[in-house]
Amino acid sequence: MEFEEYAAARGQDLVRLGFTVSGDYQRAEDLAQIALMQAFRNWRRVQRTEDPHNYVRRILVNSYLSMTRKRSFTEAPAADIDSERTVPDPAIDIVNSDDLWRALARLSARERVVLVLRYYQDMDDRTIAEVLGIKPSSVRATASRALASLRSARQYRRVDERLP
Incomplete structure (x- = not known):
């Protein structure tokens, strides 16, 4: 397969991976x-690799991880806005769906990448380990820590919602 064919066939897949990893569409296009x-x-x-798409995904993930290590990468999601509305907001469903993105944004870059590759790209631990250049046991440990962080953030939110 020639490069032009590959780019046309897999370009949007790379943008989607970039978005799920970074949470920002412009950054996804850059990645x-x-x-x-x-x-x-x-x-x-x-082309000589066993799976060229995995190789390019690894380039994208490594670029994202490298980007997060730089000082200029200090963007963080805006804090939740407290409001004392008495009428329910019709956009509450949109806000609730946004909770997952906010929780993912609070994870470390590596934890976020592991979860995205596992649950959005549907990769197994061995493939994720190849993409990240780590051992499958490290993938499992990282995923476990990330899921524990997401669960604790969710429970904290539940407790917070019960308070007046």
């Missing part, structure tokens, strides 16, 4: 572009 650019530079090597 996909970086991954495709690096894959293009080394296309012969990419």
